Amino acid sequence: MENNKDNQEYPIPDLSYLRDMTDGDEESLKEVIAIFLDEAPRLMKLMKDSAGSGDHDSLKFSTHKLITQLTYVGITSVIPDVKLINTGSSKMSDLKERVDRIAEVVEHSMTYLRTLI
Amino acid sequence: MEKILIIDDDKLVRKVFKMTLLKEGYDILEAEDGPTGLQLIRSEHPDLTLTDYQMPGMNGIEVLAEIRKTKTNMPVIILTAFGDVVLTIKAIQLGAFDFLEKPVNPELLKTTIKSALESVNRSNKLTGIIKKDIPVDTALEHSILVGKTAKMKEIFKSIGLISMNRVNVLIQGETGTGKELIARLIHYSGITRSEPLVVVNCSALTETLLESELFGHVKGAFTDSIRDKKGKFELAGEGTIFLDEISEISHNTQVKLLRVIQELEFEKVGGESPIPMKARIIAATNKSLEKLIQEGKFREDLYYRLKVFTIDMPPLRERKDDINDLVIHFLYKLNKRFNRNVTKIGDGVIEMLQQHNWSGNVRELENTILQAMIVAKNDVLEKENISLINRFEGDQEKQGNKEMIVSLAEVEKAHIKRVLDLVNWNKVEASQILDISRPTLNAKIEKYNLIQ
Numbered sequence: 061m062e063n064n065k066d067n068q069e070y071p072i073p074d075l076s077y078l079r080d081m082t083d084g085d086e087e088s089l090k091e092v093i094a095i096f097l098d099e100a101p102r103l104m105k106l107m108k109d110s111a112g113s114g115d116h117d118s119l120k121f122s123t124h125k126l127i128t129q130l131t132y133v134g135i136t137s138v139i140p141d142v143k144l145i146n147t148g149s150s151k152m153s154d155l156k157e158r159v160d161r162i163a164e165v166v167e168h169s170m171t172y173l174r175t176l177i
Numbered sequence: 178m179e180k181i182l183i184i185d186d187d188k189l190v191r192k193v194f195k196m197t198l199l200k201e202g203y204d205i206l207e208a209e210d211g212p213t214g215l216q217l218i219r220s221e222h223p224d225l226t227l228t229d230y231q232m233p234g235m236n237g238i239e240v241l242a243e244i245r246k247t248k249t250n251m252p253v254i255i256l257t258a259f260g261d262v263v264l265t266i267k268a269i270q271l272g273a274f275d276f277l278e279k280p281v282n283p284e285l286l287k288t289t290i291k292s293a294l295e296s297v298n299r300s301n302k303l304t305g306i307i308k309k310d311i312p313v314d315t316a317l318e319h320s321i322l323v324g325k326t327a328k329m330k331e332i333f334k335s336i337g338l339i340s341m342n343r344v345n346v347l348i349q350g351e352t353g354t355g356k357e358l359i360a361r362l363i364h365y366s367g368i369t370r371s372e373p374l375v376v377v378n379c380s381a382l383t384e385t386l387l388e389s390e391l392f393g394h395v396k397g398a399f400t401d402s403i404r405d406k407k408g409k410f411e412l413a414g415e416g417t418i419f420l421d422e423i424s425e426i427s428h429n430t431q432v433k434l435l436r437v438i439q440e441l442e443f444e445k446v447g448g449e450s451p452i453p454m455k456a457r458i459i460a461a462t463n464k465s466l467e468k469l470i471q472e473g474k475f476r477e478d479l480y481y482r483l484k485v486f487t488i489d490m491p492p493l494r495e496r497k498d499d500i501n502d503l504v505i506h507f508l509y510k511l512n513k514r515f516n517r518n519v520t521k522i523g524d525g526v527i528e529m530l531q532q533h534n535w536s537g538n539v540r541e542l543e544n545t546i547l548q549a550m551i552v553a554k555n556d557v558l559e560k561e562n563i564s565l566i567n568r569f570e571g572d573q574e575k576q577g578n579k580e581m582i583v584s585l586a587e588v589e590k591a592h593i594k595r596v597l598d599l600v601n602w603n604k605v606e607a608s609q610i611l612d613i614s615r616p617t618l619n620a621k622i623e624k625y626n627l628i629q
Contacts, residue, residue, distance in 0.1 A: 077280055078193070080283050081193050081196065081197050081283050082193075082196055082197070083197075083200055085196070088196045091192065091196075092189060092192055092193055092196070095188050095189045095192050096189055098188075099187075099188060099189055121231070121233070124231050124258055125186075125187055125231075127258045128187060128189075128190060128258050128279050128280065129187065129189055129190075131279070131280045132189060132190075132193060132280055
């Protein structure tokens with residue numbers, strides 16, 4: 061029961077796009093995941109910092125990049141929120157909560173992805 | 178081995194594309210920003226560039242603009258996380274081969290790259306057909322003189338004779354065969370060249386207006402005539418008056434025109450003093466005047482006065498050997514007018530055009546070339562750029578093949594599929610061309626079960 065709830069809140073990344081792109085090559089898949097694990101923390105930090113400081117330009121840039129990366133590694137559940145922030149962060153009253161929620165899901169997915177490499 | 182340059186500040190994107198494209202046998206170059214990419218283009222001469230749009234410092238459109246300054250022919254594909262209509266249009270205007278949304282479908286990426294490289298290869302094999310140093314005046318003459326077929330050569334010979342004599346000429350031919358061009362050539366190539374050429378479209382004016390246009394009027398001749406006005410015959414002086422669609426003039430105007438030709442003078446509407454008529458008359462018709470005479474709609478005596486010399490313009494379907502030269506001419510003319518650089522003709526294009534019926538004649542051909550030029554993705558006019566389907570169906574219908582007639586839905590389905598294929602299923606671009614919203618396009622794709 062607890063596990064099901066956990067899966068609903070933190071869905072397992074869907075790697076089907078990457079598998080298509082890498083033509084099922086597991087080594088290549090691992091290489092891409094490793095790059096994501098290396099790059100994502102920097103983008104996540106930039107997103108959090110710019111949300112905190114109200115730097116909407118940096119927020120736009122970081123979310124733009126995150127959309128692509130999250131799509132590639134199949135962390136799709138947060139993409140609608142990232143897109144909303146990308147297009148209208150300045151009008152959001154709950155910006156910080158949304159950013160925290162995204163960070164939580166991405167962190168959880170990264171933990172799972174680390175087990176694959 | 179073809180070399181592809183990937184410009185993207187996102188290492189993960191570069192990696193994914195690199196892996197995919199290495200498997201396809203391409204050599205891959207990578208750059209993490211625009212300036213580095215441009216440097217690699219200068220030193221490594223890649224065959225194609227994939228560039229992200231959103232990059233710090235220099236965006237993909239700026240990269241594309243820089244590339245186009247020196248590499249006019251290298252395909253550039255721009256990638257973005259969001260489909261953006263304005264960006265897409267700008268990218269295509271600047272000469273991007275395509276504009277793809279990330280994450281790019283692997284198959285779409287491969288086919289787009291393959292198609293871009295193939296188009297360059299075809300372009301490289303073909304020799305440029307447009308001589309860029311033709312001066313404008315010469316080009317104008319070329320526009321009239323296009324035609325190597327026997328029928329056209331005979332017409333050109335006739336023009337040589339007519340242009341040195343001030344005889345009246347009747348030009349007959351279907352719509353779009355170039356009757357006005359022939360009239361211009363007669364005028365400008367002979368003794369009238371330094372005199373005015375005045376063009377009157379007889380079908381565009383009511384009887385009263387036409388008479389006022391042709392002969393002029395004096396002040397007070399009718400309600401709105403507040404001052405004297407010269408008519409076209411007077412304005413033509415010793416030059417040429419070209420009466421287009423002569424079959425459309427009323428019986429009354431026919432009588433007055435006949436009198437002008439017989440007596441070589443006319444009076445303004447409401448006027449009494451005769452004015453000498455010195456201009457040569459060239460009349461044109463897309464209807465059979467002989468048939469109209471039989472039906473009592475056109476005066477026989479006027480007909481014989483107009484057709485001192487007759488030129489019959491052949492329909493394009495009877496001079497298909499001229500299509501190659503006409504296409505070259507239109508490319509030259511339209512490139513100049515629309516600031517394009519489509520200077521080559523792809524394999525099979527001329528043959529494809531020669532198979533068409535061309536019910537709209539040369540004018541239809543020109544419009545077809547213009548449409549094709551607009552969608553051409555590089556300097557080559559390709560078969561897939563040319564839209565003939567609907568017209569072909571129209572031709573079939575005219576020929577009585579009723580079994581070929583399909584429902585409106587089938588026509589719509591075929592057209593949407595063709596546009597989607599043309600733009601490699603880029604829905605933003607397709608919806609632009611089709612002039613419908615993207616949700617509407619999606620709904621139609623679903624309705625017609627269209628598959629890439």
